Amino acid sequence: MKKQPAAGPVTTRSEALDRIKTAMVEKKLTQAELADASDCHEKTIQNLLGGRSVRDQTLFDVCMVLGLDFHGLRDAWHGESVAVDNGGMNAKAQSGGxxxxxxxxxAQIAVDHYVGSYLTLRRSFSLPDTIVSYRTDITWDAEWPSLLFQERNRPDEPYAHxxxxxxxxxxxxIHLVSLTKGAMRMxxxxxxxxxxxxxxxxxxxxxxRATMTPVATAILYARRENFDAxxxxxxxxxxxxxxxxxxxxxETVAEGYARLVG
Incomplete structure (x- = not known):
């Protein structure tokens, strides 16, 4: 993967804009995708990429999505000079956590305790008196700063999320969300x-059978260092x-962690 250049801090709005556009190319994000990921209107992203004035909150959200240094880009966007490069740390290293x-x-440091492997339990959606058990790994994704989960060892492996x-x-x-081509599971x-x-x-x-049906059931994640065969x-x-x-x-239902109505 092509790395973002770290020649030094940006000092002008033009340089800030170049840094944003380069990051978009590296992450293969369109204007619409960047708007969706930044939780703002696509017109706002068009204004940003056109070099027009936008709110600092918009700059912050875009920088978080692209892994860029918000403070440096904000100062350059408003024409404020940047005297030092914080000891040579590149933009991604400063905000990647x-x-x-x-x-x-x-912040990564605040959620490190989630990283690990979990025994995952839920009832079968179609088989009576059957519990589906598999493994879920949670890791930190430095490329797109956030916690990432991956299901493994499912009996229906092709449907792992x-x-x-x-x-x-x-x-x-908290919410574990998977989204693939418009299909969402929460x-x-x-x-x-x-x-x-x-x-x-x-x-x-x-x-x-021949149809797809919305379903819901209780689920539990139990952290494990080792797993039985x-x-x-x-x-x-x-x-x-x-x-x-x-x-x-x-216990998950009895203790009030999930309520199934009806």
Whole structure:
């Protein structure tokens, strides 16, 4: 991948604009995609790329999406000189540890405890008395600053999801969202507790015979350092771990982490 040049700080609006356009090319983002990722109107991005005045908040959101140094670009955009380069740190290194505002603007250092592997449990959408168990890995994505999750060891591996974590500052719940060509799946779970668990609900689309049907059920993530060989798959009452898995899911509803109405 082509790296963003780090020759020094930008000092003019023209240089700031060049830096933004270069970052867009590197991340392969169109104007519409940048507007969507920055949570602003496409016309605002057109004004920005045309060198016209925009709000500092717009600059900040765009910089977070593109991994650019907001303070340096803001000063250059308003014609303020930049005397030093903060010890030679490049722009990406300075701001690469903060997720975009639309994802919660969380800093890497504040969410490092989420990084790891989790036993993931939910009930089967189609098989009675069956619990689906698989592994979910959460890592930090330095290229697009945010927490990234990847599902593994699913019995239906072709349907494994990969997405990002949205962590609102004023909520005790977080969101694991995957979005592929307009198809979205959302998981809402409690923030990671001292036991290394997150509990909540999953909403998605499931194939039922010839049709696709919206479904929802309780879900649990339990952090694990190691996994048993038979920990994953479609777990039935004949499996030795079924009772424990069922207890964990039942507690998720009984303790109020998810409420299934109707």
């Amino acid at each position: 903060v997720a975009p505002v639309y994802m919660g603007a969380y 990969r997405g990002r974590l949205y962590i609102p500052a004023s909520s005790s719940f 998981i809402v779970v409690s923030q990671l507790d001292r036991a290394g668990e997150m509990r909540g609900i999953i909403t998605t689309i499931n194939k039922q 038979d920990a994953f798959g479609e777990i039935t009452p004949k499996n030795r771990v079924y009772d424990e898995y069922k207890r964990l899911l039942d």
